[in-house]
Amino acid sequence: MDAALRRIGFQPRGLAPFLPRLRLLHLVGAVVLGVLGAPIAAGLVFTVLPSFGYLPSIGGDRLSLQPWRDLFGTPGFAASLGLTVSTGLAATVLGLVLSFAFCAVVHGRMRERGADGLLAPLLAAPHAAMAIGLAFLMAPSGWLFRITSPWLTGYEVPPDLATVQDQWGAALIIGLLIKELPFLLIVILAALNQIPVDQQMRAGRALGYGQGIVWIKIVAPQVYAQIRLPVFVVLVFSLSVVDMALILAPTNPPPLSVVAFRWFMSPDVTRFLPAAAAATLQLVMVVAAVGLWRLGERGIGWGGLWWTTRGGRGVTGEPGLKLAAAFGMAVLMLGFGSLVALAIWSVAWRWPFPDALPSTWSLHIWSRQIHALAWPFGNTVALAAVTTVLAALLAIVWLEAEDRAGVKRGTAVFHPVYVPLLLPQIAFMFGAQVLVAKIRIDGTFLAVAWAHLLFVFPYVLLALADPWKALDPRYGRSAAALGVSPSATLIRVKLPILLKPILIASAIGFAVSVAQYLPTLFVGGGRVATLTTEAVAIASSGDRRVVGVLAFLQILLPLAVYLAALLIPRIVFANRRGLARR
Known part of the structure; x- marks a missing residue:
């Protein structure tokens, strides 16, 4: 076969054409490993060692x-x-x-x-x-x-x-x-x-x-x-x-x-x-x-x-x-x-x-609490928005890199990504707190956003993987036949078709971020207040009306984003019934 191909002028190049695609997949994998794997591994280490008495910062300098x-x-x-x-x-x-x-x-x-x-x-x-x-x-x-x-x-x-x-x-x-x-x-x-x-x-x-x-x-x-x-x-x-x-x-x-x-x-x-x-x-x-x-x-x-x-x-x-x-x-x-x-x-x-x-x-409780809730509300929205956008971008790059490398997506491919969801948060959040303290970012917005991303990204990827896999590959082939580059195909063909699944996955990620309690409390050191941390703090001892305002506002935020995810494709693709209902 190779000899026949050479006679008609074709020169086989082995894996050479695929190496850039594999490098992209490996690069994305390395980024995911750094974003997810490093804090989890460090968190487990800095939790297990203190469980045997080793925590030098409080005088535990030997195993016990x-x-x-x-x-x-x-x-x-x-x-x-x-x-x-x-x-x-x-x-x-x-x-x-x-x-x-x-x-x-x-x-x-x-x-x-x-x-x-x-x-x-x-x-x-x-x-x-x-x-x-x-x-x-x-x-x-x-x-x-x-x-x-x-x-x-x-x-x-x-x-x-x-x-x-x-x-x-x-x-x-x-x-x-x-x-x-x-x-x-x-x-x-x-x-x-x-x-x-x-x-x-x-x-x-x-x-x-x-x-x-x-x-x-x-x-x-x-x-x-x-x-x-x-x-x-x-x-x-x-x-x-x-x-x-x-x-x-x-x-x-x-x-x-x-x-x-x-x-x-x-x-x-x-x-x-x-x-x-x-x-x-x-x-x-x-x-x-x-x-x-x-x-x-x-x-x-x-x-x-x-x-x-x-x-x-x-x-x-x-x-x-x-x-x-x-x-x-x-x-x-x-x-x-x-x-x-x-x-x-x-x-x-x-x-x-x-x-x-x-x-x-009466709406008096809402009006009376609006100033007290402004800071937790702003933190909640900002954390959820930042982590959701990052998670969605990372998930899109991950799935596109797999497409370009020709990886057949099976369940096993995603198992390492879901490690944060398969471990109890309490088992590594204290260790993550020790890690961010060592690199001097504890109690900052950046550290809390990083902690949220550990859990937002797996859910976004889980929600987006099946719709992405179900996309007919002939769309990409048709674009390639017209001379469109892979990046342009992604932006001009795939993303518009998958707009609704991407928005739904992002809405899920937003809700996951809003719900985070332990990561916010541990990594934030109590200095980054959110609606969730405030609601849990006063749930058992506060005024029911104030707790009701806090908890109901918690629900309204992700629900509003979810409804927007359903409505935006219908508005954007009002003249394209197939895309609006996809």
Whole structure:
């Protein structure tokens, strides 16, 4: 073949034409490694070493097991560990079961585009704001008791019940479900686009199987194989969440992540060492949980194979699926109710129990807080805008470099990028704080933006990768045939076509930045206040009306950006229906 090509004047050059493209991919990879890998690696090192007593800045100049002895000897340590594991696993398992049951029951009646708009408020709401809204809804003096009292409950005064911060962690599990269920539904609906679901459903129904059982037996295993990474993200978050746990979880003893957080925030620097031990244990626990989850996948896979091959139409299982779907819908309704409760409290002036609605409404709280909120609001918007723009640019360059290098995008390509999402934040944020202190940028806007970028970029890349991969390559080939350079093709062809996915991914990144609590607090050293840090700080002790204003403003910001991401393509491409709906 080579000899024949040379006879007609073609000179093979091996890999030479592709080397510049590979160099671009390697350059982008090096930038990502520097932006993401360096602070995470340093953060882990500067957390693990203090967990063994080495922190010279406070006099720990030799390795020791004393921090671990202090941790294990803490009153209530076993209860904290048990609470962390039980709430984290329960929220993840329930979220997965309810999302699959919901999709099985409503299959064919819910599309990805409609789900985007329906679930947008729940997806955009920061975790802390949602936790505050749920507390307003479920508290003994909350909205649920108000609308059912006294005609149903008989309560004339708030009951003496632990409905929030209960000892079993039920409120925390519900709060986690409210945030995780919409996320899992969206990724499941996206994964269904890669599977011939309708044909498989018709074949199963033709054999006499119930719709839900066909979905669970045939479709669900295929879907799960595609959403394993998001499930791990949910699992890690559930086991290590701090901001929601501070508001909804028991306080004595609290989950392990809250124990570590409180010690890190203690004015007594000697608590840093056992805090680092608790953070390291949190990391070990998360790794162990992911490993056990993988083993559980195999066991369930074997059991599912046996269940599928033994036959059975599964018609009797349909009521159970419908009940689980109804429970999932109830969780979503609690989420929307939490948002409404926040909105009402932000404009309530006088609201005596058990009135269902305030007796006096006023915007006075908003006007009174506008000056106090100006600085946190400005910081929140600036951080989210800067990190989102950087993350979007980096994601576009990353994906374009892969296209030019001819890399076939598989799931494994993205695994290193998602490392920040697969590690508990408390396990490396203290170390990241030590790193920025050593390079003398702690407490600055730059340091906090860097910390936010660690989490914004993976989400933006995750949201943009599939639409980018689905773009028909013939567009680029047609441009190249007309003599257009690769860079011009990117700017004039690809980016306009992918404008809506880019804006949606950016809106997701904006919401992720707004929701960041630990990175802002640790790396900012408390000197860069945001709406999230302020809301969590006053959630348990402040005026409900002020907390409602803060939390509701948290929700309005990302929701406004998300709505803009949906509307801008329709305005820009008003005369191009295909691009407007893409």
